[in-house]
Amino acid sequence: MGKILAVGAKEMRQILRDRRTLLILLFIPAFFLLLYGYALSFDIRNVRLAVQDRDRSTHSRELVSAFVNSGYFALVGYEDSDAALARLVDQGKVRAILSIPANFERDLRLKRPVTVQVVIDGDNANTASTVTGYARTLIAEFGAVQMAVRTPGLESRIPDPGPRIPTITIEPRIWYNPQLRSALFLVPGLIAYISMITAVVSTALSVVREKERGTMEQVRMAPVGPVAYILGKTLPYLAISFTSAVLIVFAAMALFDMPMRGSWPLLLFSIGLFLVGAQAQGLLISTIADTQQVAFQIALLSSMLPTMILSGFIFPISSMPTVVQGITYLVPARYFLVALRAIVLKGADITAFWQDLVALAIFATVAMGLASLRLRREWA
C-alpha cells in the first residue's frame, strides 16, 4: 500500500539523516559480540600449577608433562615444603598443586593403588570444579596408559587392557563441540541477546519520538490507519536489525570459529521471525511510554534481563525452579536459541525445532496484536 511506503520512506530518510544512530545500530552489536565474546568464557586455560614431586622418577615427570602439555595448566615451579606451597596458594601465585607421593613409580610398576593429590584453590567454585574435572581426566588417562603399556608382553603395542585387567570405563563422546569450548555455546546466545536489545530499543524509540515531537498527532489527523503506520515504521528497522544480526553471525564465524552447519535460508528465516517479535515488543513499549527516556529504560530492561537470564543463554533452563521455568516460556530468545544452536552447531533441519519457530511466531503475533490494539485506542 502506498501509505506504508510513504511512512517507510520517511522513516528511512530520517534514519539515513542520522548517520550516527545508523552506525550505532549496525556496528555496535558486532562490537558487543567481540567484547562479550572474549570476556564471557567458561573455558579455563593456563591454570598456574605448582608441583610437589616426592618421587622424582621418570613416571612422575611424565605425569607432570601430561598436565603441562594439556594446555590447561602452566607450570610455575617445583616446591617441596607444604608451608611454602600453602603460601603460594594464599598469595594467588598458584591455583593448583599436584602432589606426587614417594614410591609413585615403584607402586605403579607393582600395580599397587597409587594416590596422587591435586589441591585446587576453591575461591571460585566454578573454576575449581572445572579444574578438578581436567585433573581427574588427565590422571585417569595417564593411569590407563601406564597400566596398559607397562604390562609385560604388551610393551610396544596399542593398549589393550582387555582380558588381563577387566575394568569398566566410560567412553564419553561429546557431539558438535568436542572440545567443549564454551564460546560455541555462548556465541549463539550473544547473537540472540544483542539482536534482541537492538531491535526492541530502536523500535520503541522511533514511535515515542513521534509522540514526543508532536508529529504523531499530525499523522493521526491524516487518513493513515494504525496498521499502515506501524508497518511503515517498523519495516526499515527490521531491515537494519536484520542486517546487523547477519553481521554478528559473520563476526561470530570469523572471530570465534562458530561453525555454520545448517541451512542459511532457515537461519535467516529464524532470525527474521525472532526480530519481528522483538520489534513487536518495542512497539508495545512505545504505546505505553510517553517519553523517549522511559521507553529506552523499559525497552532495555525488558529485553536485556530476560534474554540474559531466562533464555538459557547462560543458565540452563532445566536447572531453574519450576516457577521460573514457567516464566521462560514468555521469553522469545528461549525459542530462538534452540533454533539457532540447532542450525548453527548441529546442522539440524526444521523438524528438530519447528515448535520453537511456532512459539516465536505466536509471540510475534500476540505482541503485534497487543501493540496495534493499544495504538488503535490511542489513535482514534
Place this chain on the structure above:
Amino acid sequence: MTGDTHDRPHSRGSGSSDPPAPALAIAVRGLTRKFGDFVAVNDLSFSVKLGEVFGFLGANGAGKSTTIRMLCGLLRPTAGTALVGGIDVGRDPEGVKRRIGYMSQRFSLYETLTVDQNIQFFGGVYGLSSERFAARRKFVLEMAGLEGREKTLTRDLPGGWRQRLALGCAILHEPSIVFLDEPTGGVDPLSRRRFWDLIGDLSSKGVTVLVTTHYLDEAEHCHRLAIIHAGKLAALGTANELKQVFASRPIVEIQATQPVLAMAALDRLDTVEKTSLFGTAVHAVMRDTRTTAAMLAASLAASGVEVRGIAPVSPSLEDVFLDVVERVAAA
C-alpha cells in the same frame, strides 16, 4: 474543491463518503466531552458557514483543543453530534479525516527531513497521484515562499517559514475545511500578518477555516468568533456584534501616573462598573451612557489622582473577552 476519489476499505460505504454538498461546513449540536469527572467540553452548539473564517477564542484549558480534536475525528464525543463537511465525526472519523486539513500549534513537521521530503511524506500519506502531487507541491512551495529551499532541513527554517510549510502540508490534499490550532504561536508579527493573508486567500477560494488563537488582535481577521470558557460557549458573533455588549456601557481610557491608585479610586465610584489594566492605561466600564469622560476626570481629581489623559475609546476584543469571561465566571 476537488473531491477525494480514492477508496479506503474501512470508510463506511460509498453512501457516506460522497454526501450532497452541505449547506454548512460544520454543524455542532450539544457536543460534550468528559475525561472522567472533568467536563472539558460542555454542551457546545454552533455552526460554521462554507468559506467562513471562524475564530475560536478561549484561555488555555477552556476546551478549544478538545473541541478541535473531536471535530477532526481524533477524539470521540461523549455526547452530542458534529457534522463536518456533512459527515458525522462520531460515525465516520476516517471520512472526516480525508476531507479536512489540520495544523497544530506545534508545527508538526519532521525537523530532520528537508522541505521537499516533508511535502512528499504528506503527499504519500494522503495518497495523492503523482500528477496531482506535482501540481500541489509547486503550489505549496510558492505559497510558503520556499522555492529554491526545497533541500533545506526543516529545522533550519525560521519559524514563520516553517509555519507556512506546515500549513502547506496541511492543505496539500486540498481539503474543503481546515482546522488551525493556535497556528501562530511563537512567530514574529510580520510572519503572522503574512499567515493571516494566506488564511484570507483560502477563505476567498471557498475553504472553511476554523482557527483557535489567543492573540486577540488576530481574532479581528475572523468573520465570526466563538468565545469558549470552561468548556461552554460564552459568546458567538462577528467582532462588531460581540462589541455590542458595550453599546450601553461606554469605555473610558485613563492615563494616570499611578494606574493602580487610579483603579482603586475608580472602583469606589458608583458610576463605574469595573476597571481593568491595559498596559499602563486603565479601562473603566461605565454603568450607563450618561457618565462622560469629563465627569469622570472631575471625580478622579477630587480624590487626588493625577490624570494625564482621559478619553472614551471603542471597545477592543480584549475588553469583550474579559467581560464575557468575567460574566460567565460570576454566573
